Amino acid sequence: MNTIREIFAKLSTIGKSGPVLDEPQRFLLLSIIIGIFSGLVVVCFHISIEFLNWITIHSLSPGAKYLTPVWPALGGVAAYLLVFFVVPTARGTGVNYTKTAVYASDGYIPFRSVLGKFATCTLSIGTGNPMGPEDPALQMGAGIASLLGRIFHLTREHMRLIAPIGAAAGIGAAFNTPIAAVLFVMEEVMSDWNAGVLGSIVLSSVSAVVVSRWFLGDEVLYQVPEIAVGDYSELLLYAAIGAVGGWLSALFCRYSIMLRGRILKLRERRRLWLPAVAGLTVGIVGTFAPDALGAGYQVIDGALHDRFAWNVLLVLGLLKLLSTALCFGCGTPGGLFAPTLFVGAMLGGGLAGLAQLVWPLSTSSVAAYVLVGIGVFFAGVFRAPMTSVFMVFELSASYVVILPVMIANTIAILVSRRMEHDSVFQMAAYQDGLDLPSVEDRRETPALNVEDAMQRTRDLVVSDRISVAEALKKIESSDADALLVEVRYGQWRWVGARELQRAKDNGDADSSLHKAMKMWPVIRTYPDLPLDQALRKLAIYPALPVTSRVNPSFLLGTLTLADVHRAYGITRQEPRAEASGAGSSSA
Amino acid sequence: MAKRYTCLVCRNEIAHPNAECPYCKARSVIAEGASPRILGMVFGVMAGVFAVTGFYAKSFKAERSTRGQHHFEVAESLLAEGDHASAIKEYRNALSYGKEEPDYRLGLARALFENERYAETKNHLVDLRSQDPTSGILNYLLAQLAARDGLVDTAVSYYRTAIHGRWDGDTEERRLNLRLELVDFLQASGRDEQLAAELIALGEIMPDDQGIQHKLGALMLRTELYDRASSLFNSLLEANPRDHEALLGRGEAEFQMGNYLTARTQYNRAKLLRDDDATNERIALCNRIIELDPTRRGISLRERFRRSRVLIERARSATLKCQNPSGDAFVGPLAALPPDLASALESADKALAGPPGRATDEAVEANTLVAEELWNQAEPLCSASSPPDPPLVHVMAKLSR
Numbered sequence: 001m002n003t004i005r006e007i008f009a010k011l012s013t014i015g016k017s018g019p020v021l022d023e024p025q026r027f028l029l030l031s032i033i034i035g036i037f038s039g040l041v042v043v044c045f046h047i048s049i050e051f052l053n054w055i056t057i058h059s060l061s062p063g064a065k066y067l068t069p070v071w072p073a074l075g076g077v078a079a080y081l082l083v084f085f086v087v088p089t090a091r092g093t094g095v096n097y098t099k100t101a102v103y104a105s106d107g108y109i110p111f112r113s114v115l116g117k118f119a120t121c122t123l124s125i126g127t128g129n130p131m132g133p134e135d136p137a138l139q140m141g142a143g144i145a146s147l148l149g150r151i152f153h154l155t156r157e158h159m160r161l162i163a164p165i166g167a168a169a170g171i172g173a174a175f176n177t178p179i180a181a182v183l184f185v186m187e188e189v190m191s192d193w194n195a196g197v198l199g200s201i202v203l204s205s206v207s208a209v210v211v212s213r214w215f216l217g218d219e220v221l222y223q224v225p226e227i228a229v230g231d232y233s234e235l236l237l238y239a240a241i242g243a244v245g246g247w248l249s250a251l252f253c254r255y256s257i258m259l260r261g262r263i264l265k266l267r268e269r270r271r272l273w274l275p276a277v278a279g280l281t282v283g284i285v286g287t288f289a290p291d292a293l294g295a296g297y298q299v300i301d302g303a304l305h306d307r308f309a310w311n312v313l314l315v316l317g318l319l320k321l322l323s324t325a326l327c328f329g330c331g332t333p334g335g336l337f338a339p340t341l342f343v344g345a346m347l348g349g350g351l352a353g354l355a356q357l358v359w360p361l362s363t364s365s366v367a368a369y370v371l372v373g374i375g376v377f378f379a380g381v382f383r384a385p386m387t388s389v390f391m392v393f394e395l396s397a398s399y400v401v402i403l404p405v406m407i408a409n410t411i412a413i414l415v416s417r418r419m420e421h422d423s424v425f426q427m428a429a430y431q432d433g434l435d436l437p438s439v440e441d442r443r444e445t446p447a448l449n450v451e452d453a454m455q456r457t458r459d460l461v462v463s464d465r466i467s468v469a470e471a472l473k474k475i476e477s478s479d480a481d482a483l484l485v486e487v488r489y490g491q492w493r494w495v496g497a498r499e500l501q502r503a504k505d506n507g508d509a510d511s512s513l514h515k516a517m518k519m520w521p522v523i524r525t526y527p528d529l530p531l532d533q534a535l536r537k538l539a540i541y542p543a544l545p546v547t548s549r550v551n552p553s554f555l556l557g558t559l560t561l562a563d564v565h566r567a568y569g570i571t572r573q574e575p576r577a578e579a580s581g582a583g584s585s586s587a
Numbered sequence: 588m589a590k591r592y593t594c595l596v597c598r599n600e601i602a603h604p605n606a607e608c609p610y611c612k613a614r615s616v617i618a619e620g621a622s623p624r625i626l627g628m629v630f631g632v633m634a635g636v637f638a639v640t641g642f643y644a645k646s647f648k649a650e651r652s653t654r655g656q657h658h659f660e661v662a663e664s665l666l667a668e669g670d671h672a673s674a675i676k677e678y679r680n681a682l683s684y685g686k687e688e689p690d691y692r693l694g695l696a697r698a699l700f701e702n703e704r705y706a707e708t709k710n711h712l713v714d715l716r717s718q719d720p721t722s723g724i725l726n727y728l729l730a731q732l733a734a735r736d737g738l739v740d741t742a743v744s745y746y747r748t749a750i751h752g753r754w755d756g757d758t759e760e761r762r763l764n765l766r767l768e769l770v771d772f773l774q775a776s777g778r779d780e781q782l783a784a785e786l787i788a789l790g791e792i793m794p795d796d797q798g799i800q801h802k803l804g805a806l807m808l809r810t811e812l813y814d815r816a817s818s819l820f821n822s823l824l825e826a827n828p829r830d831h832e833a834l835l836g837r838g839e840a841e842f843q844m845g846n847y848l849t850a851r852t853q854y855n856r857a858k859l860l861r862d863d864d865a866t867n868e869r870i871a872l873c874n875r876i877i878e879l880d881p882t883r884r885g886i887s888l889r890e891r892f893r894r895s896r897v898l899i900e901r902a903r904s905a906t907l908k909c910q911n912p913s914g915d916a917f918v919g920p921l922a923a924l925p926p927d928l929a930s931a932l933e934s935a936d937k938a939l940a941g942p943p944g945r946a947t948d949e950a951v952e953a954n955t956l957v958a959e960e961l962w963n964q965a966e967p968l969c970s971a972s973s974p975p976d977p978p979l980v981h982v983m984a985k986l987s988r
Contacts, residue, residue, distance in 0.1 A: 040640045215644040223687075307707050
C-alpha cells in the first residue's frame with residue numbers, strides 16, 4: 001500500500017517546480033506516454049486510410065472500373081491543396097522534417113503538422129495513390145513527442161532528443177516491427193549509433209506497437225510462408241539480385257529527385273495540379289493493373305505465396321516504381337517506405353522466377369527471394385543497412401534468410417552508393433536547402449583519437465634526478481611550457497617553465513628536480529581515447545603522458561594542446577623531430 | 588507572482604505565452620513551473636483518445652468483418668458452382684479484409700487447388716498448418732499436394748495426421764473415407780507393407796458398405812492378409828450366401844492358406860452361381876493337390892505311402908526338368924550337378940529303387956522328407972512364373988508350413 005502511495009506521490013509531483021522524478025526518469029516515463037499516444041494516433045490513421053479506401057476504390061463496381069483514375073486524382077489534388085492552403089508544415093518527407101527538428105529547431109515540431117500529415121496522407125493514400133503510411137506516421141509520432149515534451153517542460157537538451165523517440169513510436173506502430181523502427185530511427189533520423197537515448201526509443205517503439213496490436217490485432221503486414229534456402233551456390237543469385245536492386249534503387253533515387261527538382265522550379269500555383277495529373281496517371285495504370293494501386297501490402301503477401309508469374313512480378317514492380325517516382329516528384333503526400341518494399345518484393349520474386357528458368361541447380365522458395373528483394377531495394381534507397389536486415393528478420397521471424405539478405409543488401413548498398421552518393425532523403429534535403437547529417441557522412445569523418453595527435457618522442461620527458469638547469473635547458477629547446485617528470489612507477493608529475501626559472505633564480509640551478517621543485521601530479525592518457533576526452537584533460541594539465549593500458553610505465557608518447565591543434569589542422573607547425581627512446585620503458 | 592515564460596527555441600525569457608519570441612521569432616513559448624495538473628491532464632487526454640480510438644477500431648473491425656464475410660460467402664458459392672477463377676478472386680478480396688482469418692485463407696487454398704495452382708496452394712496451406720498443425724482438412728489437402736508431387740512418404744504422413752486430426756461435422760465418416768483414400772494411394776504407389784498395416788487398422792472399423800468390403804478383401808489378398816481376407820469374405824457370405832465375388836475371395840484366401848478342401852468347396856459353390864473357366868481351373872487344381880497331398884486326413888496308411896512315393900517321383904521329375912529348361916530329361920552324370928542337389932537326387936533314386944516296402948508311418952515320413960529335401964534344392968532352379976508341376980509346388984509349400 002505504501003509503495004502505491006509513493007508511486008502516486010512521485011507521479012503527482014511531475015511538472016512541479018521541484019519534481020521528485022528527476023529529468024531522466026521523467027524522460028523515460030514520457031517515452032512510454034509518447035509511445036501510447038503515437039500508437040493511438042497511428043491506429044486512427046491506419047483505420048482512416050482503410051475506410052477511405054473502402055468507400056473510394058473498393059466501392060467501384062466491376063462495371064465502373066473506368067472511374068478508377070478519378071479517385072487517386074481527386075485524393076492527390078485534395079491533399080495537395082490542403083498542404084498548400086492550410087498546413088504547409090505537412091509538406092515534404094517525415095524523416096527530413098523530423099531531422100530538421102532535431103538538428104535545427106531543438107526538437108520543435110508544431111502539432112498542426114501532425115494533424116496536417118494525418119489528413120493529407122489519409123486523402124492521398126486512401127484514394128489509391130502508391131505511397132506508404134510509415135513515413136507520415138514517423139512524422140506524426142515525432143510531432144506528438146514534441147508536443148508532450150513542451151507540455152512536460154523538458155530541457156532544451158532533452159527536447160532535441162524527444163522527436164526521434166516519437167518517430168520510432170510512429171513508425172513502429174505503422175509497420176508493426178518494433179526493432180526495425182528503432183534501428184531506422186537510429187540510422188536515418190539520429191544518424192548516430194552512440195545515442196544515449198536508445199533506451200527511450202525502444203520503450204516508445206514497444207509501447208506504440210503494443211497499442212497498435214491491442215486495437216488492430218497481431219496481424220503482421222504479410223504472412224510469410226515457410227522459407228527454404230537452397231544450395232550455397234545460390235548465394236550468387238542473391239548477390240546478383242543485390243547488384244540489380246542496388247542499380248535500380250540508385251536510378252529510382254536519381255530520377256525521382258530529378259523530377260522533383262524540375263517540378264520545384266515551377267511556380268507554386270502551377271504545381272497545384274500536378275498531384276492530380278500524377279493521381280490520374282496512377283489511376284489509369286490501376287484500371288489495368290489494380291495491384292499497382294495503394295500501399296500494396298496484399299500484393300506483397302501474394303508475391304510471398306507465389307501468386308504471380310515472374311514476368312507479372314517484374315511488370316508490377318516497374319509500374320509501381322514509375323508511379324511512385326511520379327507521385328513523389330509531384331509532391332503527393334505520403335511516404336516511400338511501402339512502395340520501396342513493394343518494388344523490392346516484386347524485383348526479388350521476378351528475378352527468382354527468371355533464375356528458376358535458367359539456373360541449373362535447385363533454387364530456394366520464392367518467398368526467400370521476395371524477402372531478399374525487399375531488403376535490397378530498401379537498403380539501396382534509404383541506405384539503412386541494419387534496418388534492412390532486421391526488418392526482413394522481423395517480418396519473416398526466421399534466421400534462414402538472414403545470410404542471403406546480408407550479402408545482397410551489402411552489395412546493393414555498394415552499387416547504389418557507387419552510382420548515387422546520397423540516400424533519397426538526403427537528396428531531397430539538399431534539394432530543399434537543408435544540410436542534415438547522415439550516418440554515412442559521420443562514418444566518412446571519423447573522430448580523432450589520442451594516437452592521431454600524440455608525439456611519439458621523449459622530448460618533454462625528464463627524470464626527477466636531473467638538475468633544474470638541465471630541465472630548463474630542455475624546456476627551452478622545445479616549444480612547450482612544461483615538462484613531464486616520472487617520479488615513480490607509472491606516476492607522473494609536471495613542472496612549468498616559470499617554476500624552473502624561479503628555482504634557478506633562487507640559486508637551485510644545480511639541485512635535482514625532486515629536491516628543489518614542487519611538482520604537480522598529472523594523469524595518464526591512452527592512445528585509443530577520443531581526442532575530445534584528452535582535450536578536456538588538457539584544460540587542467542599542460543601536457544599528458546600517453547602510456548600503454550597494460551603497462552603504465554611504458555611511455556608511448558606525449559600530448560600537448562599544440563599537438564591537438566596540429567591534429568585538427570589548426571596550426572601549420574612541423575611536428576617535433578622524432579627522438580630516440582620514445583616507446584621504450586622509462587622505468 | 589507573475590509566471591515566467593520561456594521561448595522553447597532560444598530559451599530567452601519573454602513577456603507573454605502567446606507572444607512571438609522577440610529574439611528568434613519563434614512562437615513556441617512555454618511557462619516555467621507549470622501546473623501540477625499537467626500529468627492528470629495528459630492521462631485524461633490519453634483516456635479520451637483511447638476511448639475514441641477504441642470506438643473507431645471497433646467500428647472498423649465490424650465493417651471489415653462484414654465485408655470480409657460477404658466476399659467469403661460469395662467465394663464459397665462460386666467454388667461450389669465450380670467457378671474457381673472467380674472464387675479465387677473473391678477469396679482474395681475476403682482475405683484483404685481479414686489477413687489472419689484462417690477460413691478465408693483455407694478457402695483460397697481450396698480454390699487454388701481446384702484451379703491447379705499448386706505452388707501458391709502449398710504456401711497458404713503450410714502457413715495455415717503452422718498455426719493449426721492438427722487440422723484435418725489442412726493435412727488432407729497437403730497430403731493431396733504431396734501425393735501429386737510424388738512425395739509418397741510425406742503424403743502418407745499428412746494422410747495419417749489428417750486421419751487422426753480435428754474435423755468438423757461427421758468425423759468418423761471422414762476418417763474412414765480418408766483411410767480408404769490412403770489405402771488407394773498406397774496401392775497405387777506399390778507400398779504393400781504400409782498398405783497391409785492400413786488394412787489391418789481398417790479391419791477394426793470395417794464400413795458397412797459391401798462394395799468397400801469387397802475391395803478391401805481383394806486388397807487383403809494382395810497384401811497376403813489371407814486369414815483376415817477369409818474372415819471378411821466369410822462375413823460377407825453370412826450376409827449373402829450367393830455372393831459370387833465373396834465365394835471366390837474366400838476360396839482364394841483358403842487356397843493360399845493351404846486349406847484346399849475348404850477352397851474347393853467355395854469354388855464349387857461359386858461355380859454353381861456362375862460357371863466359368865477360371866473357377867473350373869481353380870477347382871481342378873484343388874483336386875490335383877488334394878489327390879497328391881500325403882498329409883490329408885482320412886486316407887489310409889497305404890494310400891499315404893503311395894502318395895509319398897509319387898511325391899518323390901514328381902519332385903525328381905520336376906527337378907530334372909528345371910535343371911534342363913529345354914524340356915529334355917537330364918541325362919548327364921550326377922557329378923555335373925551341384926553337390927547338394929546331386930546328393931538329394933541320389934537319395935530320391937535310392938528311395939524309389941526296388942519294390943516298395945511296407946507301408947508304415949516311418950516310411951511315409953522318410954519319403955516325404957526325401958521329397959522335401961530334393962524340392963528344396965530344386966526349387967531355386969525352377970521358374971516361378973511357370974512351375975513344372977503346380978500341384979507339387981502347392982503340396983510342397985503346405986509341407987514346409
